[in-house]
Amino acid sequence: MQKYELAPALTDEYVTSVWETLPRHIMPTLLLRGKESYRLFGCEITIATETFQHTGSFKFRAAYNLLSSLPKQQIVTASSGNYGQAVAYACQLLGKTCTIVMPSTSAQVKIDAVESYGGVVDLIDVHTISRNARVEELLDAQPGAFWAHPYDDYRVVAGNSTLGMEILRAADFDIIVAPVGGGGLSSGQVLARDRRASTTEIIGAEPHAGNDAARSLRNGMLLFNESEPDTIADGARTLGLGELNWEILRRGIADIIEVTDETTADALRYYFGSMNLKTEPTGALSLGAILTRPERFQGKRVCCIVSGGNVDPKLFASLVNA
Amino acid sequence: MQKYELAPALTDEYVTSVWETLPRHIMPTLLLRGKESYRLFGCEITIATETFQHTGSFKFRAAYNLLSSLPKQQIVTASSGNYGQAVAYACQLLGKTCTIVMPSTSAQVKIDAVESYGGVVDLIDVHTISRNARVEELLDAQPGAFWAHPYDDYRVVAGNSTLGMEILRAADFDIIVAPVGGGGLSSGQVLARDRRASTTEIIGAEPHAGNDAARSLRNGMLLFNESEPDTIADGARTLGLGELNWEILRRGIADIIEVTDETTADALRYYFGSMNLKTEPTGALSLGAILTRPERFQGKRVCCIVSGGNVDPKLFASLVNA
Numbered sequence: 269m270q271k272y273e274l275a276p277a278l279t280d281e282y283v284t285s286v287w288e289t290l291p292r293h294i295m296p297t298l299l300l301r302g303k304e305s306y307r308l309f310g311c312e313i314t315i316a317t318e319t320f321q322h323t324g325s326f327k328f329r330a331a332y333n334l335l336s337s338l339p340k341q342q343i344v345t346a347s348s349g350n351y352g353q354a355v356a357y358a359c360q361l362l363g364k365t366c367t368i369v370m371p372s373t374s375a376q377v378k379i380d381a382v383e384s385y386g387g388v389v390d391l392i393d394v395h396t397i398s399r400n401a402r403v404e405e406l407l408d409a410q411p412g413a414f415w416a417h418p419y420d421d422y423r424v425v426a427g428n429s430t431l432g433m434e435i436l437r438a439a440d441f442d443i444i445v446a447p448v449g450g451g452g453l454s455s456g457q458v459l460a461r462d463r464r465a466s467t468t469e470i471i472g473a474e475p476h477a478g479n480d481a482a483r484s485l486r487n488g489m490l491l492f493n494e495s496e497p498d499t500i501a502d503g504a505r506t507l508g509l510g511e512l513n514w515e516i517l518r519r520g521i522a523d524i525i526e527v528t529d530e531t532t533a534d535a536l537r538y539y540f541g542s543m544n545l546k547t548e549p550t551g552a553l554s555l556g557a558i559l560t561r562p563e564r565f566q567g568k569r570v571c572c573i574v575s576g577g578n579v580d581p582k583l584f585a586s587l588v589n590a
Numbered sequence: 591m592q593k594y595e596l597a598p599a600l601t602d603e604y605v606t607s608v609w610e611t612l613p614r615h616i617m618p619t620l621l622l623r624g625k626e627s628y629r630l631f632g633c634e635i636t637i638a639t640e641t642f643q644h645t646g647s648f649k650f651r652a653a654y655n656l657l658s659s660l661p662k663q664q665i666v667t668a669s670s671g672n673y674g675q676a677v678a679y680a681c682q683l684l685g686k687t688c689t690i691v692m693p694s695t696s697a698q699v700k701i702d703a704v705e706s707y708g709g710v711v712d713l714i715d716v717h718t719i720s721r722n723a724r725v726e727e728l729l730d731a732q733p734g735a736f737w738a739h740p741y742d743d744y745r746v747v748a749g750n751s752t753l754g755m756e757i758l759r760a761a762d763f764d765i766i767v768a769p770v771g772g773g774g775l776s777s778g779q780v781l782a783r784d785r786r787a788s789t790t791e792i793i794g795a796e797p798h799a800g801n802d803a804a805r806s807l808r809n810g811m812l813l814f815n816e817s818e819p820d821t822i823a824d825g826a827r828t829l830g831l832g833e834l835n836w837e838i839l840r841r842g843i844a845d846i847i848e849v850t851d852e853t854t855a856d857a858l859r860y861y862f863g864s865m866n867l868k869t870e871p872t873g874a875l876s877l878g879a880i881l882t883r884p885e886r887f888q889g890k891r892v893c894c895i896v897s898g899g900n901v902d903p904k905l906f907a908s909l910v911n912a
Contacts, residue, residue, distance in 0.1 A: 298620065300642055304706070319866040320622055377863070384626070537903075541699070544641040544899030546868040577866030581859075585907035 269462050270520075274512040275422035283463050286333055286426045287433050293332050293361070295321050297434050302572070303542045309558050311565040316435050317545060317574040323385070325503075325548075325576025326431055326453055327354035327418070333427030334416055335362055342366070342413040344406045346399035348374045349503060350576050351418040356387030366416075369402045375580055419452030420510025428453050432460025435571050441468050442568040445554035447575050448472035448481045448524060449504035451513030457573070458520030471564070472517070472524035473557035475499035475532070480508045481517070482524040490514045500529045500583070503550030503575060523564065527556035533587050534559060539574070540588045548579040549587070591784050592842075596834040597744035605785050608655055608748045609755050615654050615683070617643050619756050624894070625864045631880050633887040638757050639867060639896040645707070647825075647870075647898025648753055648775055649676035649740070655749030656738055657684055664688070664735040666728045668721035670696045671825060672898050673740040678709030688738075691724045697902055741774030742832025750775050754782025757893050763790050764890040767876035769897050770794035770803045770846060771826035773835030779895070780842035793886070794839070794846035795879035797821035797854070802830045803839070804846040812836045822851045822905070825872030825897060845886065849878035855909050856881060861896070862910045870901040871909070 269280050298320055302313030318326040331354035335343060345355050346369035359366040368382050372391040379389050392402045407413050417424065431453075435444060444461070446454040457470045474481050478497025484490050492508035499505060509517065535555035539545040554572040558565050591602050620642055624635030640648040653676035657665060667677050668691035681688040690704050694713040701711050714724050729735050739746065753775075757766060766783070768776040779792045796803050800819025806812050814830035821827060831839065857877035861867040876894040880887050 298642075320620075324866050540868065541903065544646050544868050546862065546866050581863065581910045585911040588903045589907040 272512065272515055274515050275425075278422045278426065278459070280463065283426055283429060283459065287430055290329065290333050290427060290430050293336070294329055294430065297321070297431055299435075299438055300543060300545070309565070310562050311558065311567060312569045313555070313558070314439065314441070314569070314571045315543065315545070315574055316431065316571055317547070318431065319545065319547060319551065319574060319577030321576075323350065323353040323357045324578045325350035325354065326428060327351045327576070328357065329430055330418070330424040330427035330452060331355045331358040331416070332361070334421060334423040335359060335364060337423055338414055340412060340414040342410055343416050344403055344410070344413050345369070345416040345418065346403050347418060348378060350578055352378070352387065353381045353385060353578070355416055356382045356385035360386045367406055369399050369406070371399075377580065381578075417510070419450035420512050422512060424452050425456050425459055425512065425516065428456025429460040429463065431573065432457040433464070436460060436464050436466055436468060439569065439571075440466065441571040443469045443471055443565060443570045444573065445471045445473055445557050445570060446573045447501070447504060447550050447553040448474040449506045449550070451481065451509035451517055453573070453575060454521060455513040455516035458516050462520065469522040470520065471522050471557065473527055473553035474524050475501045475504050475553065476526040476528045478504060478506070479526045482526050484509060484514065485518070485521065485524050488518070500549040501532055501553055503548065504553065525557035525561050525564070527553050527560050531559050532556040533590065536587055537590075545574065546577050546579070546584070547574050548576050551575045551577060594834065594837055596837050597747075600744045600748065600781070602785065605748055605751060605781065609752055612651065612655050612749060612752050615658070616651055616752065619643070619753055621757075621760055622865060622867070631887070632884050633880065633889060634891045635877070635880070636761065636763070636891070636893045637865065637867070637896055638753065638893055639869070640753065641867065641869060641873065641896060641899030645672065645675040645679045646900045647672035647676065648750060649673045649898070650679065651752055652740070652746040652749035652774060653677045653680040653738070654683070656743060656745040657681060657686060659745055660736055662734060662736040664732055665738050666725055666732070666735050667691070667738040667740065668725050669740060670700060672900055674700070674709065675703045675707060675900070677738055678704045678707035682708045689728055691721050691728070693721070699902065703900075739832070741772035742834050744834060746774050747778050747781055747834065747838065750778025751782040751785065753895065754779040755786070758782060758786050758788055758790060761891065761893075762788065763893040765791045765793055765887060765892045766895065767793045767795055767879050767892060768895045769823070769826060769872050769875040770796040771828045771872070773803065773831035773839055775895070775897060776843060777835040777838035780838050784842065791844040792842065793844055793879065795849055795875035796846050797823045797826050797875065798848040798850045800826060800828070801848045804848050806831060806836065807840070807843065807846050810840070822871040823854055823875055825870065826875065847879035847883050847886070849875050849882050853881050854878040855912065858909055859912075867896065868899050868901075868906070869896050870898050873897045873899060
């Protein structure tokens with residue numbers, strides 16, 4: 269397997285040990301055949317949905333793998349979404365305490381979710397202080413605490429690679445499509461593919477409004493969005509890829525396809541109407557990539573990752589009813 | 591196992607053969623742990639969801655089992671909902687042809703679904719001719735055709751019993767809760783319980799507005815609604831139980847709980863918000879029964895059957911957004 273400068277610990281042996289132990293603590297992904305996918309999309313689609321994973325998204329794989337490896341008892345992170353819930357629940361299971369920095373504008377349902385797992389929510393005015401600056405403040409105040417990064421950590425990537433392991437054990441797909449935000453999920457799929465020495469292509473699906481990763485891949489250097497992208501795919505509102513994620517993706521990912529919000533919404537409606545699947549907008553990005561460039565997938569056996577299902581009821585109602 | 595006057599063919603041997611062969615043709619049910627169910631509902635809830643079954647509801651189990659047993663090539667039935675889709679898809683797989691009688695007021699999405707599986711839709715004005723009368727007309731016109739009944743047939747009950755088999759193989763639940771319309775699903779669970787000689791109680795969940803089965807059980811005789819009940823649980827808008835279903839349920843079911851539409855909607859919102867599960871209103875009846883009479887389930891290990899997930903997007907949006 270490839271060696272990574274930024275993560276020498278990411279060895280065959282380490283990944284193997286994660287693949288052996290983490291599945292005891294997570295829900296296996298749910299694989300579903302895409303209804304009429306050949307007729308509708310020109311390829312044979314299998315959906316790997318993480319909507320029934322603990323805390324409703326793939327993020328629990330990373331959070332549990334990272335936090336269970338730490339002796340530290342106090343965890344701090346910043347997240348307005350799925351990673352906050354995943355860290356809070358992993359901490360609850362592992363007997364750790366955590367503080368989750370969230371914007372004061374976060375939906376109450378997301379604050380409630382973190383608190384329901386016993387997490388302490390630290391609300392900030394993002395116009396006054398950045399999330400990272402607030403995390404630094406909290407770490408200064410609690411010197412023994414650990415900053416759990418949502419994607420730029422080899423233990424996060426290895427945790428996410430268990431999803432690729434499950435997918436590739438189920439079938440030799442020609443392509444796996446994964447949403448791209450910070451690159452934690454997609455780099456995990458590259459890692460899984462490489463660890464299994466498979467020829468499966470990994471393709472990323474990124475919101476058109478925040479296409480830093482697609483631009484980075486085209487230019488061969490890590491580029492960033494100037495501000496948080498305005499997209500319904502709230503799990504991909506990142507400024508850029510993590511450095512380790514970029515190191516893995518720059519050689520390992522075959523393509524990154526930019527998806528408009530309109531197309532993401534079309535994909536979400538297909539899941540709802542034809543598959544009885546509730547997805548969050550970010551979760552619908554992968555199918556959105558196929559809708560955007562169907563010729564890239566023509567005749568292939570494709571696994572579409574649905575990264576999570578946590579979505580505001582008002583937004584969801586407006587999308588399915590459009 | 592109990593013998594039934596109305597279905598002498600419903601023997602141990604027959605049920606065993608269905609349990610051995612039908613699983614090759616169906617999706618296994620998906621079992622999910624109810625999030626925080628002890629705290630919220632006072633009992634330990636597992637959900638058995640049939641929303642990812644072929645055609646999106648448990649009805650495919652019955653339809654495939656019934657139709658695969660027949661030499662006849664031409665099938666006729668009346669259904670505005672899940673059974674029509676299930677029969678159409680089973681016929682497509684088995685190389686049969688089918689005509690589905692549907693009210694002309696049916697939602698276009700339901701007509702499209704039947705046609706997408708190759709079924710012929712026969713639209714009627716229900717003020718001019720009843721569904722059954724139209725089925726009789728079609729049978730007269732095609733003497734070799736078979737009328738596939740949605741619940742009052744031992745092969746339907748046996749097909750549905752495979753769900754109970756899967757549930758009881760997974761765990762020794764104290765109670766299984768199933769929605770009750772014509773009684774096909776609930777009588778199938780009684781059959782599975784009896785075949786396994788288990789002590790699990792089977793409890794029915796019926797819309798309050800169409801409580802014929804609850805009244806039948808209280809009075810010890812088969813009673814009917816005077817007209818099609820007005821309830822959001824469209825899968826339970828039946829006039830009464832089938833005769834065979836009643837023979838099985840009258841001794842075999844422990845209780846039938848009447849659920850208001852408001853409570854069914856509360857249950858649907860819990861599935862949506864806490865479980866990422868899209869259900870149709872009828873599918874939410876079982877949890878609605880627990881919300882209605884929590885003391886009946888106190889401290890028990892309960893399996894809640896979610897019968898299906900096919901629901902009009904407008905109705906669903908209005909329910910989750912209420």
